[in-house]
Amino acid sequence: MIEYTLHGPVSQERSRIRVMSALRENRFPQAVLIDGPAGIGKKALAMEIAKALQCTDPNMRPCGHCFGCRMAEDSGSTEKWVVPMESDEAHARSSDDVAPGSKAKTIEDFKKAYIEEIQKNPYRVDIFSAGAFISVDLIRAMTSAFAMKGDRVRTVIVSDADRMNESAANAFLKTLEDVPADTYFILTTSSREKILQTIRSRCLALHLLPLSDNEVRGEVLKFAGEDFDESALTDDIVGLAEGSPGKALYYAENGKGWLDLSVDFLQKSLKGDYTGLFLQLKETTLEDPYMANRFLEVLSFLLADLLREQAGATLRMPETAHKVDMAQFPRIDATALELSLVTVQETMSRIESRRITPMMCLQTLSLKIFEGYK
Ligand SMILES: [Zn+2]
Incomplete structure (x- = not known):
């Protein structure tokens, strides 16, 4: 039997145990919706799950070094993500439509930059601007990537799924109604109620819990950049963050x-x-x-x-x-x-x-x- 070990904070162990036993028993659903307050690590968990699903190690997954694991961590594999974008970014041309040698930024370039930000610190609450949204074009670009045949497991992380506009949500619903084999969707949201009921009902619900104050402190310091001023992370800021490293970091940086x-x-x-x-x-x-x-x-x-x-x-x-x-x-x-x-x-x-x-x-x-x- 293949053993699965997902890593993350102790406070969220219960969610991971649920995921791990579903993986082990080979009954992992094709769509999962991870919800919970902003900045508590939903995208981090989504990335762990994606890696475990794509890993091909015969004994222990995710192994971290097989082709599947490396692909899951590759920010250039933009088809593995759907992220909210500002409308000019979402309307940029696709790399397939740009003449060779062109310096124009493509939709994939913008997306890659977001994925890199997420991988650098998945807790951040200010990666996407307030006006960024998931357009129907972004959903279509993702589904057309499915048309390319592959024999590998495919995962798609839909970050901030509540930011799908109406046409995007309807297009996504169609995809969910007929998920291709060996394809898995992992959605994240901090506003579950804003997601179409018909989408929600097709996803396994994973409710992620906030972290303890000590874990918040630890995760902020682990992921914050070198120029982060540690003294800004006061007890009151940690208290204010209510178990969210992303919020603690945001307030420490912006709300001094x-x-x-x-x-x-x-x-x-x-x-x-x-x-x-x-x-x-x-x-x-x-x-x-x-x-x-x-x-x-x-x-x-x-x-x-x-x-x-x-x-x-x-x-x-x-x-x-x-x-x-x-x-x-x-x-x-x-x-x-x-x-x-x-x-x-x-x-x-x-x-x-x-x-x-x-x-x-x-x-x-x-x-x-x-x-x-x-
Ligand atoms: Zn692996």
Whole structure:
């Protein structure tokens, strides 16, 4: 019998055991959907599974050195991936259509760059831009690669499968209805509900769990580049990441000032120091809608911690939460905090709709939050 050993963090062992026994018993499904919060390593697991499926070692898979294993790790094998792209990238010409010697970037070139990024650090949450999506052309390019006959096992990883637009999802569904022999699809998503029910029902669901705080720390340091500032990975940042190395890395790199800013945002809003707050916001990078919403996640987290404090529960960002001087605001009770969380959530939806600038939304939020309790 062939033995399978997939590697990964201990907290996610249960999912791997399920996969390994299905592989061992030769009943691995042709389509799997890995879901779980952003940045916890779904793509890392997908890559491990792809390698195990493609490996040809007679005893132990993945062996890491056979042709199948090497192909699975080759970023040039772009047909093994479907990734969201910006529309100009997805509309670039295919290498088959470009004249020999042309320097024009092809769709495969763009894709290869994304695959390299993923392989360098599969936890990263900012590899794809907010507007990137999976178009029907990307799905068709993938299925036409099937037409080329091969006798090897083929795997396709569909990263961020929820980013398929409607026509892409329908085209993909057709592929799933009649999966060619020896072909396996591994989809990943952090928004399972955004995927067509008909696609979901054809995939085995693998729900991946977040990591422990210690594992988050370990994985961030393992994958972060040499110029990563370790001191930015504070206990509060790890707490904020909720088991996601990708989020911890993102906040350590981009949100250094955000924890303190969230404290100031609350205190200045409560005191009515709007001018001071608006000036402070102007100095930030929150003009960008994606960043503005990541900051609001931090703010929500702080509010949730203040709620935990009132309930006597353990805090996730104790150092930051203790900077808010709640004694100054005796009217802020649990109800006020719960309402404020809803207000922040509404603001995030407004920013996402992109009808109003993030700065305007943040200013309105500072006026509206704790309305009636100030
Ligand atoms: Zn191998």
